[in-house]
Amino acid sequence: xxxxxxxxxxxxxxxxxxxxxxxxxxxxxxxxxxxxxxxxxxxxxxxxxxxxxxxxxxxxxxxxxx
Amino acid sequence: xxxxxxxxxxxxxxxxxxxxxxxxxxxxxxxxxxxxxxxxxxxxxxxxxxxxxxxxxxxxxxxxxxxxxxxxxxxxxxxxxxxxxxxxxxxxxxxxxxxxxxxxxxxxxxxxxxxxxxxxxxxxxxxxxxxxxxxxxxxxxxxxxxxxxxxxxxxxxxxxxxxxxxxxxxxxxxxxxxxxxxxxxxxxxxxxxxxxxxxxxxxxxxxxxxxxxxxxxxxxxxxxxxxxxxxxxxxxxxxxxxxxxxxxxxxxxxxxxxxxxxxxx
Numbered sequence: 606x607x608x609x610x611x612x613x614x615x616x617x618x619x620x621x622x623x624x625x626x627x628x629x630x631x632x633x634x635x636x637x638x639x640x641x642x643x644x645x646x647x648x649x650x651x652x653x654x655x656x657x658x659x660x661x662x663x664x665x666x667x668x669x670x671x
Numbered sequence: 672x673x674x675x676x677x678x679x680x681x682x683x684x685x686x687x688x689x690x691x692x693x694x695x696x697x698x699x700x701x702x703x704x705x706x707x708x709x710x711x712x713x714x715x716x717x718x719x720x721x722x723x724x725x726x727x728x729x730x731x732x733x734x735x736x737x738x739x740x741x742x743x744x745x746x747x748x749x750x751x752x753x754x755x756x757x758x759x760x761x762x763x764x765x766x767x768x769x770x771x772x773x774x775x776x777x778x779x780x781x782x783x784x785x786x787x788x789x790x791x792x793x794x795x796x797x798x799x800x801x802x803x804x805x806x807x808x809x810x811x812x813x814x815x816x817x818x819x820x821x822x823x824x825x826x827x828x829x830x831x832x833x834x835x836x837x838x839x840x841x842x843x844x845x846x847x848x849x850x851x852x853x854x855x856x857x858x859x860x861x862x863x864x865x866x867x868x869x870x871x872x873x874x875x876x877x878x879x880x881x882x883x884x885x886x887x888x889x890x891x892x893x894x895x896x897x898x899x900x901x902x903x904x905x906x907x908x909x910x911x912x913x914x915x916x917x918x919x920x921x922x923x924x925x926x927x928x929x930x931x932x933x934x935x936x
Contacts, residue, residue: 611725636734637726638769645768663725665765667736669707670722670751671697671836671863671885 609661617656624652627664638665681913683881685858686774686806686827688745692717693875694905695747695860697885700837701894704738710888711744713898719744720776720883722751723762723769747808749776755789756796763800775800776830777809786836790817794824801825810862813844818851818859829855830883832863833874837886839866842873852878868904875908876916 640663695718701707748766753759779792813831834840858880
């Protein structure tokens with residue numbers, strides 16, 4: 606199914622949870638913060654939420670900055 | 672007093688929390704994580720800023736957070752990239768959701784050329800974030816009237832710029848920063864544009880409570896040495912301020928006696 610991931614269209618497995626998607630992308634869940642359809646997810650939501658067609662997901666991390 | 676009879680440096684207190692270092696450092700633009708860590712360590716800083724960005728899905732790389740010892744440094748996320756209050760508030764909330772303590776360096780910079788902070792959006796975002804329970808440290812133009820508004824809105828510091836971000840031009844805004852220092856009831860942190868330890872010392876001599884530097888430490892061939900240089904500059908400036916600088920004069924005032932000259936009078 607298609608979602609929007611970090612501003613770009615992305616094809617993912619149907620019924621993926623976010624945790625499964627992060628595993629596929631080789632990202633540690635405790636390294637990122639997630640926003641789904643403009644809602645910031647807490648730690649447990651991050652693990653368990655299932656993705657739906659057309660969802661907008663932002664995967665964000667800390668980087669160097671002043 | 673220690674055994675040498677020298678007063679230890681007085682502590683910096685922000686939002687009721689004590690810090691020994693008056694030098695905050697940014698983590699951007701370093702050539703490597705190693706350089707960043709070395710600069711941070713040499714600087715003696717206890718507060719370091721970070722930014723929030725989308726993960727590059729195709730090339731995630733290492734998380735830089737693993738190179739920052741959270742026991743040693745308070746992580747101060749910034750809202751860099753925000754062009755208005757709404758974007759800044761969103762970034763602040765994302766930082767908090769990531770598990771950070773609710774301290775935020777508020778940066779609202781709609782113009783990418785000079786990266787000057789938007790005063791109106793900064794005040795708006797400060798009001799929202801203070802109500803939302805954040806300790807807000809707003810990056811601001813060197814405007815004393817705005818500083819008062821931000822303080823009244825509950826900001827825990829005010830952070831006037833010395834010069835635009837990354838320009839290394841020093842304390843261009845010195846006269847206005849002086850007024851802010853005179854009038855503020857919260858710590859004043861000079862942030863942005865400081866390119867040399869002498870700039871940092873100058874700000875501290877004027878009575879600033881702290882400074883924040885990033886580019887100056889990253890944009891050098893020896894970040895660790897520069898970090899130490901800034902540490903000394905900030906300490907020197909603070910000591911001079913506490914000791915009390917002598918007045919400036921127009922006419923010369925001799926340092927050696929005016930009597931007993933070896934000459935015919």
